[in-house]
Amino acid sequence: MKKEVFALVDCNNFYVSCERVFNPKLEGKPVVVLSNNDGCVVARSNEAKALGIGMGVAAFEAANVIKKHNVEVFSSNYTFYADMSSRVMETLSTFTPGMEVYSIDEAFLDLGGICGSLADYGRRIRQTVKKWTGMPVSIGIARTKTLAKIANHLAKRYVQFDGVLDFTTLANPEQVLATAPVEKVWGIGIKMTIVLKRAGINTALDLSRADINWIRSKFGVVGVRTVYELRGDCCYDLEQNPPAKKSLVVSRMFGVPIESVEELKEAAASYAARAGERLREHKLAAGAMSVFVTTSRFIKDRYFNSHTVEFAVPTSDTTELIRAALLSIEKLYRRNCRFKKCGVILTGLVPENRVQRCLFDDVNRTKSARLMRVVDAINAKVDSPIHWAAEGLIQNWGVKFLRRSKRFTTSWNELPEVA
DNA sequence: TCTGGGGTCCTAGGACCC
DNA sequence: TCTGGGGTCCTAGGACCC
Numbered sequence: 001m002k003k004e005v006f007a008l009v010d011c012n013n014f015y016v017s018c019e020r021v022f023n024p025k026l027e028g029k030p031v032v033v034l035s036n037n038d039g040c041v042v043a044r045s046n047e048a049k050a051l052g053i054g055m056g057v058a059a060f061e062a063a064n065v066i067k068k069h070n071v072e073v074f075s076s077n078y079t080f081y082a083d084m085s086s087r088v089m090e091t092l093s094t095f096t097p098g099m100e101v102y103s104i105d106e107a108f109l110d111l112g113g114i115c116g117s118l119a120d121y122g123r124r125i126r127q128t129v130k131k132w133t134g135m136p137v138s139i140g141i142a143r144t145k146t147l148a149k150i151a152n153h154l155a156k157r158y159v160q161f162d163g164v165l166d167f168t169t170l171a172n173p174e175q176v177l178a179t180a181p182v183e184k185v186w187g188i189g190i191k192m193t194i195v196l197k198r199a200g201i202n203t204a205l206d207l208s209r210a211d212i213n214w215i216r217s218k219f220g221v222v223g224v225r226t227v228y229e230l231r232g233d234c235c236y237d238l239e240q241n242p243p244a245k246k247s248l249v250v251s252r253m254f255g256v257p258i259e260s261v262e263e264l265k266e267a268a269a270s271y272a273a274r275a276g277e278r279l280r281e282h283k284l285a286a287g288a289m290s291v292f293v294t295t296s297r298f299i300k301d302r303y304f305n306s307h308t309v310e311f312a313v314p315t316s317d318t319t320e321l322i323r324a325a326l327l328s329i330e331k332l333y334r335r336n337c338r339f340k341k342c343g344v345i346l347t348g349l350v351p352e353n354r355v356q357r358c359l360f361d362d363v364n365r366t367k368s369a370r371l372m373r374v375v376d377a378i379n380a381k382v383d384s385p386i387h388w389a390a391e392g393l394i395q396n397w398g399v400k401f402l403r404r405s406k407r408f409t410t411s412w413n414e415l416p417e418v419a
Numbered sequence: 420t421c422t423g424g425g426g427t428c429c430t431a432g433g434a435c436c437c
Numbered sequence: 438t439c440t441g442g443g444g445t446c447c448t449a450g451g452a453c454c455c
Contacts, residue, residue, distance in 0.1 A: 037423080249424075
């Protein structure tokens with residue numbers, strides 16, 4: 001039987017590295033990238049990490065350090081990052097027929113068929129990605145995904161590995177596992193870490209030796225799988241054909257708090273319109289839509305509420321989605337609340353060509369599908385897309401990006417210039 | 420003053436059926 | 438006086454991931 005070999009390729013500080021590709025002056029400097037509304041830190045260069053800027057901290061909390069050390073700050077530029085991601089993934093795909101794109105900056109590769117030194121192969125991958133895309137990556141190689149994750153973590157952390165660690169040929173794998181803190185293990189989050197540490201399980205090695213019945217009683221099958229994977233027994237295969245989406249969310253914090261029902265409706269309508277676009281992109285229709293609204297989660301007496309509309313016939317028609325969103329806001333709105341965020345969640349997703357029709361349906365679905373196709377086609381071509389009136393024209397509440405870099409690779413107007 | 424967004428899987432418990 | 442039990446389906450919530 002063929003032995004599994006996985007490589008986990010992970011881009012180093014992905015968003016920061018994207019910014020550096022088109023702005024080499026940032027090399028060697030502390031750099032951070034902020035979330036929507038420039039709210040909190042979502043990516044840090046090694047130099048920024050060394051300054052003690054934590055992942056996920058609020059930008060205003062890090063403001064002093066940022067100022068004192070001249071940290072370069074960027075708003076997130078997801079269009080640009082998504083494009084860089086697809087370049088990296090395309091490059092990786094030339095190295096193996098078996099690949100799972102795990103997230104925007106990570107992929108698992110099947111190296112089962114590779115002859116010779118896997119570490120050498122990893123180094124070739126690393127050099128090629130750097131040369132073709134400018135992106136620095138680290139690579140962990142092992143018999144299970146969980147071990148590949150750990151190998152990757154260590155490859156990043158210790159310079160002597162030079163970005164590639166092959167766990168399958170280690171003389172002393174246990175010694176290496178002992179250096180990985182248990183909270184860094186894939187699948188072990190904050191809650192499980194507390195329970196594990198209380199039981200004296202502090203490292204990946206400790207966890208691999210834990211009593212399986214105790215693990216099952218505390219953490220269920222998920223915990224059991226993690227322990228087996230640490231022991232080298234593969235529980236998670238490569239997922240090359242990603243399973244169909246089950247839900248789709250569009251939600252965003254507002255640039256400024258919303259107090260009026262009109263503006264809240266605009267926001268919900270906008271998010272419903274984006275959700276409709278994404279549904280059609282994936283050729284899906286939704287059976288139901290939930291809308292939620294919330295005030296700040298950092299105040300007492302937080303108001304959070306949601307409302308669900310079920311569609312008689314699953315739909316991807318923006319007009320219908322917006323109508324449901326507006327109805328929900330009518331139910332959810334409360335006076336004297338400073339709303340910070342709302343969102344729409346589409347569930348009961350089905351392929352659009354398998355929609356169960358309804359005898360009493362009064363919507364002309366052929367016509368609406370044609371309209372949506374035309375709108376999508378136009379929006380794909382021009383920079384200032386067609387909006388629904390319900391989304392509002394001004395959108396004072398819109399997301400703020402004060403320090404966004406240019407869309408270097410996806411907009412003709414924003415190409416980098418070489419002097 | 421200012422605190423991200425988008426997902427998945429598992430489990431427990433209730434509803435319901437025979 | 439006596440008041441079943443087992444199976445399935447669904448949902449909400451928790452925990453995790455990036």
